[in-house]
Amino acid sequence: MTEAEKQTRRGAEATSAVIIQAAAELFSARGYDGSSTRDIAEKAGVNVALINRYFGSKAGLFDAAIVPMLTIHGLVEGDMAGFGERVAAYYFGALPDKTADPILAVLRSTGSAEIAESLRATLRAKFVDELASNLDGHDATARAAMIIMQIAGVDVMVRVLRVLPGDEGEREAIKDRFAKSIQQFVDG
Amino acid sequence: MTEAEKQTRRGAEATSAVIIQAAAELFSARGYDGSSTRDIAEKAGVNVALINRYFGSKAGLFDAAIVPMLTIHGLVEGDMAGFGERVAAYYFGALPDKTADPILAVLRSTGSAEIAESLRATLRAKFVDELASNLDGHDATARAAMIIMQIAGVDVMVRVLRVLPGDEGEREAIKDRFAKSIQQFVDG
């Protein structure tokens, strides 16, 4: 390996990718304020300076790593008659503890005014409006809003704060009610 | 005023009180990570050093300023038949932009692992269990959990992220559905 190769062995694209992956995981786990650029760089195995080189700023990295992942495609694909059950199974099932979850990243970053402000339009379009377009019948937007609010609520209480559920019996009871509560807004 | 009085004109109790008031407002507006002890001290009109003098640490101040305010007494007092309407009116009404709101403080502080961890038991007792004790019929805990999750969801989407509602018509439509959705878990 030549001296030049030592500094070229990954390439801009691959380096961006590993930074984005590390950022997505850290932002998900600790939120925006809780994730330092140093920690992200270390996790990615790159030099700190490269974060600003490729993304301009920490906020720019959040935009690149989290915003494009904000989607509900995984939830709305499939029969909408099983939507409530599907969402309930996701939140009250095995709980994968995914290494990167953009919704967790957003909910853990609500303390940053900069992030919250920049996300408003994106969340509206990618969540509320996108879901509404998958709902038949009237008042689709209000019904989509109710569903998104409930998903945000369960995410905060179950995954971020982990206040719920208390035990296994409670988990089943809440899961059942949650599925029905979501589904009623899908149905009308 | 003597030299001694210059350094005694408020007293420990009053000084603690103004610090707590300033902290409650700043933590509510910017969350834990977003509120520096210097900003809190400045807002309170006291010296920074007094924060550690009286509360030991920034976390100790959060405990003193936010945790005792975490209660749903204001919501559960009154006829439970009107609970859903009451909560909906609160979140979709004039929106007071209260200067201090402990729930906002918590939701904006979820990025801090230290805070989230220390709040778990308190939130469980003061919100879920407290509300459950105000519900008649079976499965009170699961129903209380559903209500708390929906309140957390509306708080995040409406007050913290302000993704909803889009306009006035939407506000009314969501408010109506939200009130009914809450009330159904009060009724059984």
Add this chain to the structure above:
DNA sequence: GTCTATATAATGATAGAC
């Protein structure tokens, strides 16, 4: 393309004078 070194600023916390 990647690094070292550093600028600059802010943080939480403490010691000790008054």
Add this chain to the structure above:
DNA sequence: GTCTATCATTATATAGAC
């Protein structure tokens, strides 16, 4: 009881060598 002064740490971001 309150202050000044400061410590020690950490943060984001940039300049410039290689």
